[in-house]
Amino acid sequence: MSTPIKLELGGAASGSLRRMQNRMFLCLTGAAALTLLVPLFGILGYLVTRGIGAINLDFFISLPKPVGETGGGVANAIVGSLMVIVMAGAAAIPCGVLASVYICEFAPGSRFSSIIRFVCDMLNSTPSIILGIFAYGMVVLRMGHFSALAGAFALFVMMTPVVVRATEEILRTVPNSIREASVGLGGTRWQTVWHVVLPAARSGIVTGVFLALARVGGETAPLLFTAFGNQFWNLDPRQPINTLPVQIYKFATSPYADWHRQAWAAALLLVIMIAVISSTVRALTARR
């Protein structure tokens, strides 16, 4: 017969030590979370205090004024940014989602699919200025001049792999059992994707797509020598076009105080636009 082992659980010393350890990590993790908030609110606060003064109706409806004249606005940059983003998105969203459907649904586990995945990761970690140079070589040099199209192309190259990877993450969360159900009823792969998988993944894909849009919407580097910028109105995609990030860059790197104020205001506007997009998407998809 063996002697029963006496368990000594919850001794006073170990108890207080564990509680102290717990409290320590509560403080440590909380402090890390706070650290994250500091730059975020710092940026917002700074943008608001510096930029709010230059925001007025004129800022939204006027063109940038030449040096020496006060006032003026970034209306052409707002419209230009939207145009470039819409063009890039119109190509990148279908391309990204369809490519993702291919690698997740039609050929999962194939060699080609894993190559695509690898290429997407490579592109995602490529500095955006390099994508800008690539678009410069591919589009600007061929056309002979800067254009909104070239800018949209650069953003398209940047956005597609983001959409592919985001969509892929969502498609993975769709349970395999409902794919089997559809295939078991005589559905083709495409019918299964179209009628079952994509509807089940819709809200997640929409979220991913808009976050990708918001991300490329703030890019400056790929646009610097593609869309280039323009002090005037332009709605022709074959011509250079003004965009918010590039306008901010030009304002901010100028030596003029008045332009600096406009840079703050434009930056504030850009951040607000991106925040509105992100939170709208969140609100819309959270209800489902």
Next chain:
Amino acid sequence: MTDQSKISAQDLSIFYGANRAVKNVSMEIRENRVTALIGPSGCGKSTFLRALNRMNDIIPSVRAEGRVFLDGQDIYAPRVDVIDVRRRVGMVFQKSNPFPKSIFENVAYGLRINGVRSRKVIEQQVEKSLRGAALWDEVKDRLQTSALAMSGGQQQRLCIARALAIEPEVLLMDEPASALDPIATQKIEELIHDLKRDYTIVIVTHNMQQAARVSDFTGFFLMGELIEVDETGTIFTKPTRKQTEDYITGRFG
């Protein structure tokens, strides 16, 4: 045994990569009868079942060798339309897997993807299938509500209704009641009994009492091999093989 053979598997082997999960199985599935496949976990019975409508095709690493005849036609022959095979041989899965759609749309799905457009035909067929799955009275007033709001037992009967809607000839059931409570299980079993008038049924089950209750024929699988197949009464009272007897008497497995 004068019953006509509906499906005939001949020397069928199925591989997961290099691992052979089903080994040279030959078996007749008889028309308008319930055939139960029993055996311990991992014995290959589910894999064999899924081979009967080529569901294994959608798993990239799976490969089949041998032949499976459906009404005399080899479904693994090169030019066979696998979509057509699955339309004729329906499947109900272990875990109920309704689409995140309404009850109505779940049942209508198979019709829609197979090209049925007429609303009237679809409505009639949905009602007929739900009645066939003994579910109509419970759901007729809420056909447009989400299928995901149903109870587990109802969901499984919905999946049966969904399979019935395209009027298959054979119904494969992979442990259809293993996740259900005894009352829901009883309903499924009664349903199987009713369905065999119109369908040929193959059911995989872990529950030997269930196999004894619902089936006419029983096949016993062990380590990928079909050890013995016979009328259910024979298998459970005087099996020929020692392994079968050991399994059904609970000595292993």
